[in-house]
Amino acid sequence: MIEVSPIAIVGTGLLGGSIGLGLRAVGYAGTIIGVGRRQSTLDKALSHGCVDEVSLDLADAVGRSRLVILATPLGRFAPLLEQIAASDHEQLVVTDVGSTKARVMADARRLLPQPRRFVGSHPMAGSERHGPEHAEADLFDHRPCIVVAEQDTDAPAIEMVSQLWSTLGMRVLRMTAEEHDRKVAAISHLPHALAVLLVELAEEAEALGVASSGFADTTRIAASDPDVWADIFIHNPGGVVEAIDGYMDRLHRFRDVVASGQRERIIDVLARAKHVRDGWASQNP
């Protein structure tokens, strides 16, 4: 159980709001400060019980807090880190929930006076919805959270941030920023692109009228916030392009397997994927 207090959550949308609700649900006894730019969003977060108090004044909240969590879209991180730098103090640890890590770590190193107290995080949980009204106390429960630190990152800072996520029920995994960006491109950024392009193709084929539950599942993430996802693609072009290239090779091969009409070759591909997917699902209920 994490005990430091107060914790400031900058950005009280779906993710930030769910962190607050989740901490409260497991009995966190400290103070949670919601920080944002819009009073209306903060009021919603407060009325949904996501935070204890709200503030439009980032400098004040940072000055009073032990842990600051950046939970805004990635595109806001750099200006926020600059503001946090101006209110930095020796007791402060900063983390984030961003979906890319190499550029976030580089920004923290460049912009913070003590980047040794910055630890990158990527809790692997989310939804195509947004806003504190969709926050859920168990959003993070049983999901993986990737924690990224540099060689010289303070050990107590890593410990505090890891404890935050394990308090929320997450399985904490340590890796480098580069490993994160490559792996997450494969299981999140590429799938997002695939869903978006599938919607595009279905519309041009005038096939939306016959689409059903399978299409709903495979394209659900295409309903996500375009601004949030544009930031992600901007932040991880290398990982995404590498994943797309690898995927196009596979798609080309599968095209030829289908064109061959050889049942055994088709079965091989499908059975292998089912085996892997079933194994994954049994460990990620």
Add this chain to the structure above:
Amino acid sequence: MIEVSPIAIVGTGLLGGSIGLGLRAVGYAGTIIGVGRRQSTLDKALSHGCVDEVSLDLADAVGRSRLVILATPLGRFAPLLEQIAASDHEQLVVTDVGSTKARVMADARRLLPQPRRFVGSHPMAGSERHGPEHAEADLFDHRPCIVVAEQDTDAPAIEMVSQLWSTLGMRVLRMTAEEHDRKVAAISHLPHALAVLLVELAEEAEALGVASSGFADTTRIAASDPDVWADIFIHNPGGVVEAIDGYMDRLHRFRDVVASGQRERIIDVLARAKHVRDGWASQNP
């Protein structure tokens, strides 16, 4: 409400079983005969209330029935149509639930003595699970069902089959077999291939350990029965290859948009897809 009786369902798995449960749920008063090759599956269908009686004897069931629904995997259709041909009678209408239509219609024309009483169907509903124990009475409710007939198909047969699906709550759409195979490739067969290849890529990238709910959604259909889907790819190579080719063009373009790092171009693609997906979802709750 469909009133003809008995109705024979050949193949009492998830789809066949759900047809029986659904008919019963909306008050169908006739007799439902479950036909299969394995007594154990038939017994499960009977004990789950999917059918009124069961039979291992297709010829006998066809001889007594007014409507026969083929609900086995596609690969079984040709031998079943041959057997049905031997027991054909003037009161008989035959339909199916197959995921491809051009080859099914051609098989029916070739194998049945009176193909004018065969109407192709594709109820757009399903699940990655199988077996009558996973059948659901409302599986078809509010989903689209594509009905395919030839120029010379008997009008009363088309009417009977359309009524079957509307009795189950489906939105019946008429189209040609070619139009079906092209559109369904875009919204079902291609998405299936994409999900399968995504699982393959994620495994090779050693990224399954960080995969979460988004990955679960986009790859759920990859857990489907490989035999069933091999038949589908074998039956619709033209539609699938055309869809893959169109998709690869889009993927290549998107790769270049990401590599360009131009935020406006990325936003354009994402916002357009969200708009279309949201519109579709609002009409397909």
